Amino acid sequence: VILELKDIIVASLFGGFINLDTRVLFQMMVSRPVVTAPLVGLVIGGGEGLVAGLKIGAVLELIWIKTLPIGASIPANASLASTLGVTTALFTEGDRDVVWIVALGLSLLFSSIFSFVDLKNRELNNGLVRVISSSIKGGRFWVLEGMNLVAILTTFAFGSLSLFLSIIVSVWFCSVCVGVMPVYMKAGVLIANPLVYLLAFGAAVEGLLNSKRLIPYFVAAFVAGGAAVLVR
Amino acid sequence: MMRWQDLLRVFVRSFSIQALWNPEGLQNGGFLYVISPALNRLYPEREEKKRAYIRHLESFNTHPYMANLIIGYTISKEEQVKRGGGKEGEISSIKRGMFGPLAVIGDTLFWAGLRPLLALLASILAIYGSVLGGVIFLILYNLIHIPTRFLGLISGYRLGDGVVRWIKRLQFKRISWHLKVSQVVVCGLGGGSFVCIDSESSPLLVPLYLSLGVLFVLGIRRGISPKVLFFSIIGICILVSSLLGG
Numbered sequence: 001v002i003l004e005l006k007d008i009i010v011a012s013l014f015g016g017f018i019n020l021d022t023r024v025l026f027q028m029m030v031s032r033p034v035v036t037a038p039l040v041g042l043v044i045g046g047g048e049g050l051v052a053g054l055k056i057g058a059v060l061e062l063i064w065i066k067t068l069p070i071g072a073s074i075p076a077n078a079s080l081a082s083t084l085g086v087t088t089a090l091f092t093e094g095d096r097d098v099v100w101i102v103a104l105g106l107s108l109l110f111s112s113i114f115s116f117v118d119l120k121n122r123e124l125n126n127g128l129v130r131v132i133s134s135s136i137k138g139g140r141f142w143v144l145e146g147m148n149l150v151a152i153l154t155t156f157a158f159g160s161l162s163l164f165l166s167i168i169v170s171v172w173f174c175s176v177c178v179g180v181m182p183v184y185m186k187a188g189v190l191i192a193n194p195l196v197y198l199l200a201f202g203a204a205v206e207g208l209l210n211s212k213r214l215i216p217y218f219v220a221a222f223v224a225g226g227a228a229v230l231v232r
Numbered sequence: 233m234m235r236w237q238d239l240l241r242v243f244v245r246s247f248s249i250q251a252l253w254n255p256e257g258l259q260n261g262g263f264l265y266v267i268s269p270a271l272n273r274l275y276p277e278r279e280e281k282k283r284a285y286i287r288h289l290e291s292f293n294t295h296p297y298m299a300n301l302i303i304g305y306t307i308s309k310e311e312q313v314k315r316g317g318g319k320e321g322e323i324s325s326i327k328r329g330m331f332g333p334l335a336v337i338g339d340t341l342f343w344a345g346l347r348p349l350l351a352l353l354a355s356i357l358a359i360y361g362s363v364l365g366g367v368i369f370l371i372l373y374n375l376i377h378i379p380t381r382f383l384g385l386i387s388g389y390r391l392g393d394g395v396v397r398w399i400k401r402l403q404f405k406r407i408s409w410h411l412k413v414s415q416v417v418v419c420g421l422g423g424g425s426f427v428c429i430d431s432e433s434s435p436l437l438v439p440l441y442l443s444l445g446v447l448f449v450l451g452i453r454r455g456i457s458p459k460v461l462f463f464s465i466i467g468i469c470i471l472v473s474s475l476l477g478g
Contacts, residue, residue, distance in 0.1 A: 108458075
């Protein structure tokens with residue numbers, strides 16, 4: 001394992017910061033996997049990180065393309081999951097084409113844990129708003145600003161801490177997995193490489209093709225896309 | 233009555249409207265945080281300010297980008313109340329009446345429309361190793377997102393009661409349909425070219441990929457999670473590899 005504590009801390013803090021964009025600050029879509037993963041990859045691992053980030057980000061984005069953060073629903077935390085995926089892929093030694101698939105699988109598994117962390121984070125805000133309410137009744141209006149800052153900082157802390165712990169577990173597991181994998185298993189994972197992209201496209205098609213009226217547009221575009229490649 | 237500096241402060245704060253999101257009052261804390269510079273300007277007197285603050289701590293939830301329209305309108309109504317031209321209770325019912333429909337508009341146009349369209353484009357380019365898609369995604373998305381927030385606040389404040397008529401004039405259903413068509417066209421182009429590029433070594437792979445793609449779509453539609461499918465693919469490929477002797 002080519003992992004140092006400094007690297008984990010940098011990845012966790014950077015990932016925790018980008019995660020703020022998911023809900024708490026801006027919502028400018030920097031936290032979408034297709035942006036987060038290449039960005040984190042570039043910062044942590046330079047050119048190699050960028051390549052891993054593009055692969056992992058594209059697949060996670062397509063898989064979660066239809067998830068909507070509507071009302072009280074808490075969708076999979078795509079930002080933290082993509083940061084975890086790309087850092088695991090970078091910090092694990094071994095065949096790159098095998099490592100990125102294992103890292104992708106781990107990031108999909110950990111996304112449920114990140115959603116649970118989100119839920120706890122939001123529940124904590126109940127208490128902060130109660131503090132605001134009682135402070136206003138007492139005429140301490142400045143507490144509103146303070147609690148808003150506390151909410152931002154706790155989200156950052158929850159995100160960074162959960163990333164820190166999950167990176168350690170994920171990199172360890174990925175290293176053990178890839179290390180003990182026999183040749184035939186590695187060959188199997190390599191066969192799965194294009195099928196993972198296909199699954200991601202399948203998830204996107206399923207999410208977006210939600211009306212029969214859209215099918216002709218999709219089929220025509222699919223044929224045109226294929227024909228363009230064949231003509232080239 | 234409101235200075236432009238106050239509206240600017242409200243606008244800047246609107247970027248963190250969801251920071252205090254909580255299961256009990258939803259965006260109530262965020263709404264109050266965003267609108268508080270305007271309330272401070274309107275109600276310098278302590279008791280009036282206290283009443284106004286408590287008034288805006290009631291439950292509130294809408295699409296974060298569309299919230300500014302309601303905030304702008306609420307500020308104009310608060311000004312009316314201050315001038316003695318309206319009742320405090322009206323403000324709450326206006327907020328309650330607006331946040332649901334605006335949430336639907338925002339979710340449809342942004343979460344289910346623009347975001348997936350640009351994310352698709354970015355993902356397809358990313359699969360072929362290009363960062364350009366991500367850059368285009370961020371630039372185009374925010375060229376629409378940030379003005380929506382800004383114009384929402386200003387329109388809500390300036391138009392006052394006319395804001396409802398303004399919303400009705402927006403042909404969001406037509407825009408939403410065009411976004412959906414664009415999404416499936418981009419998805420089709422990306423999927424079609426991926427299948428053909430990846431099977432260049434052997435044309436026999438095309439029918440295999442097509443059948444598997446249809447299976448994945450049907451599987452997910454039947455409720456099988458993409459996570460389960462992901463691990464099933466890996467398992468089956470390892471099994472095939474072991475049968476073929478690595």
